[in-house]
Amino acid sequence: DVKVTQSSRYLVKRTGEKVFLECVQDMDHENMFWYRQDPGLGLRLIYFSYDVKMKEKGDIPEGYSVSREKKERFSLILESASTNQTSMYLCASSPQGQGGNSPLHFGNGTRLTVT
Amino acid sequence: AQSVTQPDIHITVSEGASLELRCNYSYGATPYLFWYVQSPGQGLQLLLKYFSGDTLVQGIKGFEAEFKRSQSSFNLRKPSVHWSDAAEYFCAVGPPSGSARQLTFGSGTQLTVLP
Numbered sequence: 001d002v003k004v005t006q007s008s009r010y011l012v013k014r015t016g017e018k019v020f021l022e023c024v025q026d027m028d029h030e031n032m033f034w035y036r037q038d039p040g041l042g043l044r045l046i047y048f049s050y051d052v053k054m055k056e057k058g059d060i061p062e063g064y065s066v067s068r069e070k071k072e073r074f075s076l077i078l079e080s081a082s083t084n085q086t087s088m089y090l091c092a093s094s095p096q097g098q099g100g101n102s103p104l105h106f107g108n109g110t111r112l113t114v115t
Numbered sequence: 116a117q118s119v120t121q122p123d124i125h126i127t128v129s130e131g132a133s134l135e136l137r138c139n140y141s142y143g144a145t146p147y148l149f150w151y152v153q154s155p156g157q158g159l160q161l162l163l164k165y166f167s168g169d170t171l172v173q174g175i176k177g178f179e180a181e182f183k184r185s186q187s188s189f190n191l192r193k194p195s196v197h198w199s200d201a202a203e204y205f206c207a208v209g210p211p212s213g214s215a216r217q218l219t220f221g222s223g224t225q226l227t228v229l230p
Contacts, residue, residue, distance in 0.1 A: 042221055043220040092159075
């Protein structure tokens with residue numbers, strides 16, 4: 001069974017802090033994703049990575065960066081956290097080569113509160 | 116640009132009753148279509164997917180969905196709802212060719228099941 005593990009379920013940070021959200025998958029998937037989930041807005045893609053050190057901006061990349069130094073690990077970085085980044089963050093992975101039909105495997109999410 | 120609409124923000128049904136969750140999409144051709152479920156405190160789990168062929172698709176947990184090209188719809192159904200089906204449901208659309216990053220999610224439908 002595919003396992004996508006997000007290191008924290010809940011995080012509380014202060015405005016201006018640098019925040020790291022970590023995600024690890026154990027299925028050797030090439031693709032990894034970071035989504036943000038807000039009520040009424042569904043899931044919005046922040047960043048996507050299709051290989052080690054390769055990344056693409058999603059729909060809402062402002063205020064975020066990512067790092068993928070190893071295939072299994074994809075980190076989301078908030079350089080200077082702001083209150084409008086309070087949200088649920090979901091990591092996902094999928095195998096490459098299936099284009100738009102790749103079902104995603106999700107982690108359980110990290111609920112981040114910025115005060 | 117592709118889009119997905121889930122018209123019902125919240126639906127309440129009694130246990131044992133039938134269920135239909137609506138999903139409408141906008142896309143120039145036949146897209147890949149998905150339904151995901153998110154139980155409380157969990158990430159999203161794939162229920163079923165449609166790529167081509169038979170327009171009635173069977174999924175896990177007794178769910179099915181029907182693709183109707185003429186109505187640009189992909190509604191999710193279950194003949195008899197169980198209390199454990201209480202969750203949030205997301206419809207998603209992806210292009211037949213192209214990057215996995217192009218998956219678009221609807222805003223979700225929250226399902227409450229009454230005893």
